[in-house]
Amino acid sequence: MSIQKLQPFLAEQYENFPKGRTVGVVVLRTTQSETIFRTEGTGEPMCSEYVQAGLLPEHDASIPRLVMTKRKQVAPERRKGREFLRSHNLLYNAPKGDTICALNTNAPCEMCIDCFLYGFAAGGEGAQKSRVWTEDAFSVLPATELIGDRTINAIFETGTMRDEKGNASTALNTSEYIKPGVHFLDIITLKDVTADELRYALGNILLTTRYGAVSSRVGRMENRILGIFGGIAELPSSLELVQGVYDKLITDGKSLEHPFNTDALASATQTVIANWVTKRGISLQLSTDEQNDVIADVDRHWSPEEQETFLKRLDESYAPLRKVKSEGKKKGKKEE
Template sequence: MSIEKLNPFLAPTYENFPKGRTVSLVILRTTQSETIFRTEGSGEPMCSEFVQAGIENTEVIPRLVMTKRKQVATERRKGREFLRQYNLLYNAPKGNTICSLNTNAPCEMCIDCFLYGFAAGGEGAQKSRIWTEDAFSILPSTELIGDRTINALYENGTMRDETGKASTALNTSEYIKPGVHFLDVVTLKDVTADELRYVVGNILLTTRYGAVSSRVGRMDNEILGVFGGFGELPSSLELVQQVFDSLNNGENMTLEHPLNKSFINVVKSIINNWQNKRGISVQLNEAELTNLVNDIDENWSIDKQEGFLTRLNQTYESYRQIPTEKDTKKNKK
């Protein structure tokens, strides 16, 4: 029933031109281990911005930022793992290599290209239909960052080699503590039901973000709200500020890390009023949201995964522009 309730805001099939239909997600992202979000190399500070604490509370505080690129790039790679597994990535027109990110050679024909867009190196361009924002921490960054001293032992288990020379591999690096909550708003433009399943599946299946993700960066994503309409939801920053104001005015909540997870009820009470916002027509209730997640889990299950992705892949068939022999010769000149 949940998918059917969103039908007025879902495209019946993929179309080249937008028609103003949106499905928006409110996502809670919670670190489950030490995590590193920074824009430069080792030793750089965590990504943060000075913003107003709340809407009513005008104090300026630093908040941690999980940038939009750190979200969508990781989630795209998760989806592409499955496309690669089932041979649903195509050769790029430029260079005749398999479609890959960050190579200036998109295939322009796979599910990822049609959904998340492409612009570099090909014959055309596709604007992303997944609109993301920076996700902000609820609490100030000063409470959420710790320091970790890193050393590198030799194989004898000490900091000295066989000649007694001390290791110089000693460094102190910042990290984001486990249990930090980021609130995020993601907008899907003119997507089909299966495209919705694909995008949300990527979000729910992705568990590692940021730098050194093979060691740290474990994160849990939870969908708190799903809306359908013809306009965007309030921003993730506005949501965080509204939550901060509500928690700051509460009598039973201490605004310090780790934040009691009962704050989720505060978030839900705020977004439940968003259906009255301009352009927002429908919000899934708790039961419908649970049914939607169960539907997505079923389609992504090991038994149905290949069939689901193949079915979605076939919906783009009439829009694929496979290079002709003439185009190929032209590119080689």
């Protein structure tokens, strides 16, 4: 089982103090529908930044690239995992009050899988730093190629754009959207995680399919893992990866027009990251077969037949930490 090859970079059990073990994951995120990534409300432009096009001197011109911010990645993935924790009664009551652990309520339970892995801070009696490190993901092509406009109209209950008196409906607003088939390259770093925590985090990435605003209508996305690394340091940044892939595509004479072939992009990306084992602090890259075995292992553990056993086993691995917290609270009360 190829996940065992990553064992030198995995923790045997959860520990409070970091020990410099990292597993890096390269993810290709491809929009499958219109998608909206913005920081403000309706009508605001898509998130984008001007950055250098490539790493080579001849590609040093600045271009606008779409940005999928770190929070827009990790929040939907956390919610996906929490769906299954909730279905198996693996979310706990917050320390203060009787509310079940939930995001954005300032009342984390501090005891569930999500709290231990993704961290918590606000509202609790302590803090836990996330061991799933993310960063902004960038589009490969310029933003100007990837954005369209959509006009939203008001439809009456008759199903038409005219009311009972025959008056025409007016446009509500015009909003930007990201086109289907847009590619974002992303780096995710897992710090001092156990094998089951690795399965949990990868499962959240592979199972999450909706991102951004209005995700009940748009925002469909496919996540594809292109590389898994082990080491004592982080992988190069998402921006460096995108710039390296841009250089590779230009050097190969590819026409960078939307829509761009996903398999061609994946191949170019895998060529670029194949050299990363020479980077300082990166010791191991799984082969394609080993990577596929890890993904198959994740799929098996998340299957309906094994999901409950897997999640309860991971949940029970934190039991000693919960006991320590509980004893600490009792001791504090006696001292008062």
